[in-house]
Amino acid sequence: MADNDMSFRQRAVIEFLAKEEIPAAEIHQRLQRAYGSVAWVRAVFEDRPMMIPVRNLQLLILLKWFLPGNCVLPAVPDGTTVLERHLLKGIVNISYTYFNISSSLAMFTEDSWSSNKPQNGLRFAVFREIHVAMNWPVLTFSTSRNVNNMTRDTAVKPDVVILILNEDESRSEGLLHRTLMSFATSRFGNPRARYVIVSTAVPSSTRDQHVIALSALNISLSLDILDAIFLIPEPVHNDRTEASLKAHDIDVFTWFPFSSESSGTHNLDVTFLDRWVKDEEGRGSLFRENANLFPAKSIANLGGRNVTMAYASWPPLVMSSDSNATTSPDEGLEIRIIKTVAEFTNFNLVLRRPEDRVKVHGYFGAQWLNNELLLHLDGTWTHYTGAFTWFVPNEKDVPRWQSLIRIFNPSFWLLVLSVYVLGSFTFWALASAQRSDRETTSFRNIILIFMNSLSMLLSESVNKKPKRTQSQVFFLLWSFYCLQINNAYQSSLIGFLTNPGHLPRINDLDGLLESGIELGIQSGLNFHFNDSSDPRNKRILKSHINCDLKTSLVCLDRMAYKGDLAVAGGRNGLEFLSYIKYMKNGKPLYVPLKDNIQQGYMVIYLKKGNILLKRIDSIVLRLQNAGLIDKWVKDIRRKFGKHFGNVPINDGFCVLTMSHLEGACSLFVLGMLLSIITWFLEIIHHSVGHRFRKRQQVTDNVI
Template sequence: MLFFVFLSISCWMLYTAVANMTDVQHLVACLIAISYKHFTPGSNIALSLPKRVQDNNNPHATLALNSTINNPEDSLPLELQRMAVWPITVFRHCDESPADSFDGKRQESHKSYIIVVYSEEEDDVTEDVAEQLQFLSYSASWNPRARFVVTAVIKAQLYDSQETAKNLLQEISLWKIFDVVVIVKASATHNTEKIKNDIQNFQINTWFPYQAPDRCSNVHEVTLLESWLMEGKGRLSKNTNLFPNKIKYDLNGCTITAATFPVDIAVGPYRYVDKNDSTATPSVTYESGTEVRLIKSVAEKLNLTLRFLPPPSKNEKWGDLAEDGTFTGLLGDVVYGRADVGFAVWPLHPKLLVIMDATKSYLGDDWVWWVPCAKKVPRWKSISMVFLPSTWSALLVSVIFAVVIIPCMVTREPSELKIYRNCGNSVSTVWATFLGVSIPRMPKTVPVRTFLISWIWYCLAINTIFQTFLISFLIEPGLQHQMNSLQEILASEKKYGYNEWFDMVVRDTEDEFSETILRNRVACNEGNEPPCLDWVAHHDNFSLLCSRALLQYILTREYLDKNGKPLICQAGGLFFPVNYVTYMAKWNPLLNRFNDIITRLLESGISDKWIESGLYLQRVHARTSSRRVGVGEYYDISLEHSQGIFAILLPGTILSVMVFFLEVFYHMFSLK
């Protein structure tokens, strides 16, 4: 009998303990249930608590398993840790920065956040959560793309739970946090869900962006996803998914603002859009360009309304850090929120990723050095190019040797003809033989005749080789030397330059000449101002570091010779690679959707097709025609090809006439 009495008392005590669970205990149980279902096991949970919850003076701590918590309100960290599923990092809002604030070291981003807000009145909740979010944002592990659970405990008895949730979600949306639920206890006067015997509950609310053109990134209405029923140990009423994918592929015509400026092949010219409202912000539109077509395709696939800002003023282009500490150009438009995206063949750079997000790279490019193409050797030099200078020197020495050796041999042969005893006649004989011209009389003696025959054979071999290559050099004399490396460019002491906005990229290269290049470079801006391309193509006094794709595009219509061949050539290999991206405002929720569409466009090959069609149109507009001579095709030898011959003939003729008149005058005066 006593046993049954004891059992009844024990059951009554257990029922009483369960039935008398406090609101805080139910809230802890609710958070534990949500964490277990929706947080990835093993990922770090960031738990943000207000000052009054944590008595430890350390604002940033990781709780150990043997932590002791005295108050029921402090049971959440211990309960999460006891489950041994996630490491817990506790943050307490204070005037100091988090211990893992930005210190140059890479930190692992948090994947889940739980933010607990305590407030006396309804109006203080929003301010409290804003302060905690600001404090969390100072951490290097800050990640607005994580899953957030924000719970608000209000001690006041009368408040509007739905309005409180809406105000909290509005504040949270300002931090670009979209995967978020807000837990608020249903107020006594606005409890919209009473289940069985007037049971109270915690309402789990969220909101959905991009529902209509006028309901995009601002909170207009709150959606009740789930309720925690405060009966017994508590339970979720519907067991629904609290973190559905809120960014769909159909964004219902919401507006996205883009910042760019005209760049060859990537972004075409713009025109202003007429608006009926004169007070509205001016906007422009772009119709052509590979990047413009890409961004328009992404916007079309996501059902976004694309709007363009006017190009940056004062030639700010991509932008930089101004003296007053502000950002200019496209950089300022994106960072300060005037534009959602910015593009204009903008290279991916690690320093920019600190203040902006970047899409997947959709165009790879190489930056190389460009120099004047080697000019053709003047045709009047063609004869001199048949042999190397050393060979011409050897031929001259052999002629002098033959002129000297013949008189020496004749002195030992008394029966030899007198014409070979004279030095002048010896020169004439040797030179005539060298040119393949007959001599007046052959020598009589065997030694002289043997030497002369050997000399004739030698001259025949030289003449055969000379005549074989002469025609080739008359038709195509070849090209002069062209610089083919950075070392040659620097050694030439000619000026060089590139777009000044790429200083930071050049500075990051591992090339040993980077400092020298940065110190002496000339700024070459868009629109060929100053005319750097003209200096390279027409004046041969400049070298340019530029995009290979851009120069190939320009050379389809400009800087071509009369045969349609480019006047600007690449020198050496790759200087540094570049990947072009579209930059977005930091933590933009559309980043993943943009990357998905860009990936599909790249895999389809349509972006390459756009580039090829752009180059083809440029070639059509250029209307260049070049006559290509195939192997084995005949040439018509013209007077132009004979410049080298006349370059020797005319001086020789003038010299002959002068010698002739000198002989005439000599005989005239000698007879007197």
């Protein structure tokens, strides 16, 4: 009595919420919050409503043609035939053995799309046994358009699909193809689900049975469905009018992908798995061999079929070895991966550009793992790590002529100059304090004193030494000072001549913005700077230039040779180009900043449900575990960039060349020019002075 009262109250609540057009999922949640685990949900039938107990509200898909709207269940049939009851037991046994109770299920027949066909009693019987008796998860659709759309968007894709065909439908390839195609192209479509295709048609011969099974499984192959089994009664060679009145054995067929028998053809051959028979000892029905109806099916041999892939060129992942942009890529990490898959899966790889607009099975070429793309495509196992960062001009060497003055810092040079002036005046003061005629001329004249002090600083000798004792003592001290300074300068000079050092390099984004050089961003990457909370992004987006496919090399040339541009782009690609094209003295002309703007993982994208997905994942994972991915990356870098990753070896000595002596030669040339200019000035002075003195002498004689 209590159960009936509980049921009555819940029916009233459901009826009220249904009138308010509340979704079934929300109705179920409200019932569970109010009544706990004893909750019911309403399934809508054409003739009368029915209350179905559910434990977890997940998914039942009862599809109409192209999923146009409301889904309804037919009324309870008057009865089913002996053959249909025998099929029902086989379907229930398969469901109980191979499917989890938590799996989502899609069950439909052609009757669900066509209202002018007789209702199939087997359809409702399967629903009743699986979803009511076995307490399978159920979801019904509301008549509200908004609720219907919301349900489709949020529904889980089914793990199990049961397709029931009557006798006429079993022999219609077009009808079956449209049925599966409409389901596969819908939001519920899942080629990786387990498909159970059931035919009630009783074939007249073994050949007729194989033709029907072959037709159905060939259609599943065309939609990339792997785990599909086909249930069909055994052939009846005599009277077929009473075939449905007998419990004929049910044969189960499947197909194994591209087996050796079907290699090189576009069709397949079916494989007999087991037979569902009625036990003569009265123990019910059972499978005779008890074989596994869903064995593992691996795509290991495509028999030379063509697999078309679209690619995007991006060194070092996808590139041409002859640097000709018109030829198909034949080198790169992803090219080696996909060729390895083609070799060990025995298919012919056909590469096409995206602009060719041809039907492809997938595409690759520095493609990042993207959650939005995974809604429409399948991504393989990640095989490489990518990053997006800023590239700046590399640090430049200090001009070698500056080696002569960079040995001491400005303050030390000022100290040396001050000591030189002070020492020269000390020599002059010591000579002036005594009788000047007793000191040599070289240390009495202030100009000669400055010249002698400079000569000693440059390790040059003087023609005469001082005579006075005080001057001689200071002369010894000055000689010792000059020796120390000269040795310090010369020892450091050798080091600066061999390694002049580098000008400061840009190390972070703040330093890049302060440097004032122009900013460039590769096409399609502007969205990384859309964060308006960072004022630096506003500055970047306001003043940057776009480096697209046509201008990318121009941007790289500016950054490498002029040093007035920084480019934001893919780390692997631009770094690889720097080592094969933009090198000088074994060093790249531009380098990446240490911090990445964003980091991601590279994948190969395939069309949704492509049968090669697991095969590629398996091979990529084995390549990674074997270390071949890392080895291939290093091989490609060494092949195209001989300096890639090389560290300069310090062999302990350096041979000085004219480039090392650039500063000394420049100073020598400057001294020679000054000497020549002085020589010309002396000649001019002597010539003009001689003429002036001669005129002055003539004038004096006349007077």
